[in-house]
Amino acid sequence: NAGVTQTPKFQVLKTGQSMTLQCAQDMNHEYMSWYRQDPGMGLRLIHYSVGAGITDQGEVPNGYNVSRSTTEDFPLRLLSAAPSQTSVYFCASRASGTLTGELFFGEGSRLTVL
Amino acid sequence: DQQVKQNSPSLSVQEGRISILNCDYTNSMFDYFLWYKKYPAEGPTFLISISSIKDKNEDGRFTVFLNKSAKHLSLHIVPSQPGDSAVYFCAAPGDSGGGADGLTFGKGTHLIIQP
Numbered sequence: 001n002a003g004v005t006q007t008p009k010f011q012v013l014k015t016g017q018s019m020t021l022q023c024a025q026d027m028n029h030e031y032m033s034w035y036r037q038d039p040g041m042g043l044r045l046i047h048y049s050v051g052a053g054i055t056d057q058g059e060v061p062n063g064y065n066v067s068r069s070t071t072e073d074f075p076l077r078l079l080s081a082a083p084s085q086t087s088v089y090f091c092a093s094r095a096s097g098t099l100t101g102e103l104f105f106g107e108g109s110r111l112t113v114l
Numbered sequence: 115d116q117q118v119k120q121n122s123p124s125l126s127v128q129e130g131r132i133s134i135l136n137c138d139y140t141n142s143m144f145d146y147f148l149w150y151k152k153y154p155a156e157g158p159t160f161l162i163s164i165s166s167i168k169d170k171n172e173d174g175r176f177t178v179f180l181n182k183s184a185k186h187l188s189l190h191i192v193p194s195q196p197g198d199s200a201v202y203f204c205a206a207p208g209d210s211g212g213g214a215d216g217l218t219f220g221k222g223t224h225l226i227i228q229p
Contacts, residue, residue: 004157033216040123042203042221043158050215058216090157102148103217105157 002026006091006106013081013113021076021109023091030096032074033103036060036087043090049074050096081113117141120204120220128228133191135223137204140185144206148217149178149189152201161202162189191225199227 007022025032033048045058049068063085065077074093078085088110092103119138127133137147145166150158164171164178164187171178177190191198204220 031215035216035219040221042120043217043219045216045218048216056215092157102160102163103158105159107157108155 004091004093004104004106006089006109008109009107010110011112013078013111015082015113017081018077018079019081019111020078021089021091021111023074023076023106024072025074025091025093025104026072027093027095027104028071029093029104030071032068032091032093033058034064034066034074034076035090035092037090037108038087046076046089078111081111083113085111086113087111116220117144117208118204118206118218118220120202120223122223123221124224124226126226126228127194129196130193133189133194133198133225133227135189135191135202135204135225137187137189137220138185139187139206141206141208141218142185144208146207147178147180147187148205148207149176150203150205150219152203152222158203194225194227196227196229199225201225 004025030051034046035043037043044060047066049055055066088108090108091106094103148163149161151161152158162173162176180187201222201224203222205217
């Protein structure tokens with residue numbers, strides 16, 4: 001089983017460039033989310049979606065856009081990258097219906113903004 | 115304001131001994147807690163959870179204890195094995211910032227098992 005797949009695994013950007021981090025899951029999960037992990041900060045929620053066509057902001061949404069056109073895909077867009085967005089990004093999904101359902105994470109995408 | 119706190123950034127334990135990882139929370143509305151384990155260059159994976167209606171949950175070598183009055187939970191690993199060396203995150207579902215629906219994570223504890 002593929003589970004949650006993220007691409008690319010590594011990316012280097014210059015300040016001001018744009019890019020999209022891709023996330024796909026094959027578990028038919030309604031809920032998908034993006035987290036970023038920074039040293040000493042744990043994992044912080046950026047955006048999430050409870051189903052196709054529905055997205056909402058998390059704790060640290062500024063500088064990021066998301067869309068959810070299908071159940072499987074949840075891309076994260078950086079419109080104008082800044083050095084503060086250097087981080088490791090994780091996409092995660094879970095089955096719908098309960099907050100207690102465990103999250104399944106992708107392997108992460110390491111982004112460096114110069 | 116950090117709602118889930120892991121105050122020990124790292125912990126070193128000898129192989130075969132007990133590892134105890136601690137987590138404190140401030141939000142009394144949290145009623146479910148999860149522990150995730152993360153190896154370098156991999157995503158976090160679910161380890162064990164506990165509901166607030168229980169004070170203990172055990173799964174093999176892993177046991178989580180919950181003390182609601184103290185708003186404290188702990189993860190016990192016994193006996194500790196080299197493969198347990200990883201970063202452990204405590205998490206709770208609920209308000210992840212501005213009413214967001216997600217998990218609120220602690221900052222993590224890096225467990226190092228010494229041979």
